[in-house]
Amino acid sequence: MISVFDLFKIGIGPSSSHTVGPMIAANLFLASVSKMASIDNISSVEIELYGSLAATGKGHATDTAILLGLLGHTPSTIDTRLTDHYLSAILDELKLNLLGVHTVGFDAQRDIHWYDDTVLPYHPNALTLRAHLTGGNHFQQTYYSIGGGFVINDEDATNPDEDHASPTIDDIPYPFNNAAELLEQCNQHQLSVSELVLANECHYRSLDEIYAYLDDIWNVMQRCVEQGCQNSGILPGGLQVKRRAQALYLQLCAEKNQPISQSDKLAAMDWVDLYALAVNEENANGGNVVTAPTNGAAGIIPAVMHYYRDFLQSYNQDGVRKFLLNATAIGSLIKQNASISGA
Known part of the structure; x- marks a missing residue:
């Protein structure tokens, strides 16, 4: 059974797959970076959008959703009345304050890449986030927004033993499949x-x-x-x-x-x-x-x-x-x- 906590998500418009999912992907990305390096070690960030996310991303605010996620906002807690205020430093000053604790230079025209003619193998809603670190190294991760706000990464997508497209709660007292x-x-x-x-x-x-x-x-x-x-x-x-x-x-x-x-x-x-x-x-x-x-x-x-x-x-x-x-x-x-x- 899919939990009510997965099926109903408090988020933002206009699209669960093009807005909510990409924002969640940005949250997951910074959490992954934090496990291997301090956020303070990030010198710059790049965003790559593929397939459907690139083709209709402007209309669905995919780019701004990712930026809001990188700022540390989540779909369930963001005050959407202040969205323009949150984005003003990025758009006007070309500065991105990662998680609200570390500022890097960011130019949307330069650092967001739109590949609408490229569809990655697993799903048409794909994005890659890349963090360049001090010392010349970088960390990147590809995510797929598979609908309904569900997000998986490249490792999940290539694992044939797991059905990540349908998060479930297992070992429940009254299971049913139909x-x-x-x-x-x-x-x-x-x-x-x-x-x-x-x-x-x-x-649970x-x-x-x-x-x-x-x-x-x-x-x-x-x-x-x-x-x-x-x-x-x-x-x-x-x-x-x-x-x-x-x-x-x-x-x-x-x-x-x-x-x-x-x-x-x-x-x-x-x-x-x-x-x-x-x-x-x-x-x-x-x-x-x-x-x-x-x-x-x-x-x-x-x-x-x-x-x-x-x-x-x-x-x-x-x-x-x-x-x-x-x-x-x-x-x-x-x-x-x-x-x-x-x-």
Whole structure:
């Protein structure tokens, strides 16, 4: 089974494979360098992007995601409202402060190389990071962003004995590889799907830790919808796409002179559309979103959960947790047996 901690990732837009993954790769790279040399020994850094990461990287902010990762930011903790501030020293002063502790010269025009006509053997989303060290040595590592925020390195990719594309939690009490096995386990042990998934998660983490993570996921989703309804203007990327969620939000608010009717199904669908649109626009703007299970599909689950919150009297926090655990089971089956690309 794939853990809820792997399937749902708090990150940034606009792409789990082109933005979240490359930022994580930068985090992993500096961690690897730190094991063999002090960060202070780095004299310069180079970035090479291949295949799809090079072809569409500008539109997906792949380059800036890597730079933010090298600064020490992570997808789950970065304040995306300050992204321009974080990048200003790099773009204006040509200085890159690695992990916030060691500054090297960095010119994006010179030190980022785009090889859109070269696809590395394992996966089209590939990047190589290289650190030049004092004394003439260098350390480099190639990473593959394989979707959903999952990242593996070149060594992982060439190891035929491991399936790194599908991180799993092993030795769980109630294993399942397909829907039939999942239902069989539920029937045999008299558990609901959410109870079974929770039992598997508790094999590795405490109940409080699991509940805290599920609550964080829901809180980020709610903030994302709220931000999407408040913000206006043109989305980045050069296509001059105008945000629509704020205008739709104001229109729907004007149309309701009283609390939302529980029986007005058409009004409910208008709001569900708004919720999904608000998340999608925040994602396109590079805001904080939950990869669920990809950034391209990040608006769907929050929209359904907001419907539950705003239109069903049975709404409570326990129901939110059960929903996400059920979704984990479904996403795990898809990841194991098909494709997780949900855009």
